[in-house]
Each structure stands twice: as C-alpha cells, then as structure tokens.
Amino acid sequence: MPPAGKTDITAIKTFVLAQRWGTLSTLSASRSGYPFGSLVPYDVDELGNVYIYVSLIAEHYKNLKTDPRASLMIIDPFGIADPQAHARATVLLDFEKVPQEAAEPVQSSYEQRFPNSINYEIAHNFLFMKGAPKEIRWIGGFGDIQWVKSEEFSNAAPDLLARDSHAILTHMNEDHRDAVRDFVLAATGQTCQDAQMTAVHVSGFTIRHGKSLEHSLDIPFVVPIRKPDEVRSVMVKTLAAARAKITGSSN
Numbered sequence: 001m002p003p004a005g006k007t008d009i010t011a012i013k014t015f016v017l018a019q020r021w022g023t024l025s026t027l028s029a030s031r032s033g034y035p036f037g038s039l040v041p042y043d044v045d046e047l048g049n050v051y052i053y054v055s056l057i058a059e060h061y062k063n064l065k066t067d068p069r070a071s072l073m074i075i076d077p078f079g080i081a082d083p084q085a086h087a088r089a090t091v092l093l094d095f096e097k098v099p100q101e102a103a104e105p106v107q108s109s110y111e112q113r114f115p116n117s118i119n120y121e122i123a124h125n126f127l128f129m130k131g132a133p134k135e136i137r138w139i140g141g142f143g144d145i146q147w148v149k150s151e152e153f154s155n156a157a158p159d160l161l162a163r164d165s166h167a168i169l170t171h172m173n174e175d176h177r178d179a180v181r182d183f184v185l186a187a188t189g190q191t192c193q194d195a196q197m198t199a200v201h202v203s204g205f206t207i208r209h210g211k212s213l214e215h216s217l218d219i220p221f222v223v224p225i226r227k228p229d230e231v232r233s234v235m236v237k238t239l240a241a242a243r244a245k246i247t248g249s250s251n
Contacts, residue, residue, distance in 0.1 A: 007087075007140040009148055009156045014201070016074055016089055016136070017044045017162040020113065023073040024052065026063035036063055041117065042072065043110045047154045050093060050131035051106055053117060057125070064129065068095045072131070078198040081212055087140045093131030103128055113163070159201045164228050172197045172235075179239050184209045186242035187217050202226075 021041050028036040038060040043051040050072060054061045064070065072091045079086025098106050106128050111118055136148040161168065172180055173196050180195045184207055195209035204220035222238045225231060 006146055007138060007144055009152050010158065012089060012136065012138050012140075012148060013048060013153055013156040014158040014162045015076075015087060016048070016091065017158045018165045018199075019074050019077065020166055021077075022075075022091075024060055024070055025073065026060045026070045027067045028059075029063050029066035030059075036060065040072075041114055043106075043113050045109070048133050048150075048156075050091065050133065051098070051110060052095075052129050052131070053110060053126055054129055055126050061129075064095045069093070070095055070131065076198075078196060078208060078213065085141075087138075089139075090137040091131075092134045092136070094134060095129045095131045098128040098130050106130075161200055161202055161225065161228060161231065164231070165200050168200050168231055169197050180207060182239065182246060183207055183219055183242050184217060186245045187219060200231075 021039060024038045024040045024042075025035045026038070028034045036059060038058070040052050040054075040060070045051070054064075060070075070093050072093060073088065074091065075083050075088045076086040107118065110128070133150045133153055135150060136153055137146075138148055139145050159165075177195075180197050181192055183197075184190070184192050184195050192209045194211055194213065195207055196213060197205055198208050198213075199206040202221075202225040204218060207217045207219060209215050209217065219238070219242075221234050222241050223234060225234050
C-alpha cells in the first residue's frame with residue numbers, strides 16, 4: 001500500500017501509458033549542453049520502457065546520439081487550462097537504438113497506437129529508440145509527490161483499459177456528449193453544458209464538469225470490466241441505469 005495521500009504506483013504507470021504525447025528534454029549537442037525540449041508521441045511496453053520514432057535529422061536524435069540521458073514530461077491533457085492543478089509525471093530515461101532485428105514488434109505496437117505514424121516512403125530516415133526508465137517523479141496533487149524507482153515502475157501492472165483509454169474518451173466526448181451530460185445529471189441532479197469524460201478504468205470513469213471543468217465526479221460502472229471488449233456493453237448498461245435514475249427522479 002502507498003503512504004497515506006500518495007498515488008499507488010499502478011495508477012502512476014496507468015497514467016504514463018494512458019497519455020500519448022510528452023515533452024522530451026535532451027541535452028543539446030550543438031548548444032553547449034542546454035536542455036532541448038521536443039514534443040514527441042510515445043509508446044510504452046509492459047515493463048514501462050518508452051519508445052519514440054525519431055528522424056535521423058531531428059535535433060533530439062542528434063542529442064541522444066551524444067548523450068542518451070533524457071526526461072519525458074507527461075501532463076494530463078484535460079488539465080491544460082490549469083496544468084499545475086492536475087497530475088503529471090517526469091520520467092528519467094536512458095535511450096538506445098532499437099536493433100533492426102527487434103524492431104518489428106515495436107513498430108507493430110507503435111502503429112496500433114498511432115495508425116498514421118509510419119510513412120513508408122521516408123521510413124529509412126527514421127528509427128525507433130527505446131528509453132529505459134531510471135526514476136519517475138510523480139506529482140498527483142497537493143501532498144501527493146514522490147519518486148518512483150524503475151524496478152517498482154517496471155513491476156507494476158497498469159489498468160486493463162490504460163492503452164485503450166484515449167480512444168474510449170475521444171469516442172465518448174465527441175460522439176456521445178449527451179450521455180456524458182446525463183451521467184452528471186444523474187449523479188448531481190443538475191444539468192450542465194460543459195462536461196468531459198477525462199479518465200476510464202475497469203471500475204468506472206471520471207467526468208469533469210462546469211465552465212472550467214472545475215468539478216470532478218467518479219462514477220462506477222454497474223459491473224467491473226474484465227476485458228477491453230466489454231467496455232461498450234458495460235457503458236451502455238451504466239448509462240441506462242443513469243437515465244432510469246433521471247426519469248425516476250423527475251416523476
């Protein structure tokens with residue numbers, strides 16, 4: 001168990017896997033060791049290793065060739081209006097090239113996460129690099145600050161829905177906005193126009209609502225999810241229960 005007020009390492013690994021972009025800081029080879037920031041998409045394997053797909057002419061590739069040390073800053077994309085009020089992680093990494101003979105499963109996983117990422121006409125000018133985590137600096141909120149060792153991070157099992165959460169949240173927020181608002185109405189008894197589903201896991205999901213999304217609701221699924229392909233059916237059942245509550249409360 002984590003210390004009181006501290007986020008469990010499983011949830012930290014889930015956060016890193018669930019996000020898809022971060023700010024990669026490398027040590028500049030051409031500017032006297034200044035930190036150099038690059039916005040990069042990334043993938044994560046089951047051990048927590050981070051993979052980036054990098055151009056041979058990119059500044060951060062040149063930097064990593066000279067010094068493999070880097071950090072990856074990952075923030076909650078739904079907290080962009082006030083990022084310091086939301087969770088973030090900084091992963092310290094040592095990078096190395098992925099050997100050609102080991103690249104196929106790395107590319108397959110990366111393409112599933114970013115379907116339009118590989119341009120085969122120019123792929124010979126790109127390669128995959130693997131970042132092995134050394135430590136993770138986690139800030140989950142007031143009093144929830146900790147360093148996580150690489151062994152702890154590697155051994156933690158992320159939530160079953162972590163890899164699929166981006167697609168689930170995008171689908172709900174773009175295609176089912178009325179459902180998201182109905183979840184809020186059922187939980188609070190109040191209508192709202194501004195609501196977003198910001199996290200999803202096997203036991204339920206989080207919705208932020210209000211003009212600045214300042215309010216947060218944790219809503220449980222009617223039954224826990226045991227495998228990713230159950231998300232749709234369980235979400236439908238949970239929405240039906242919410243709407244039944246709305247209808248019942250209005251009678």
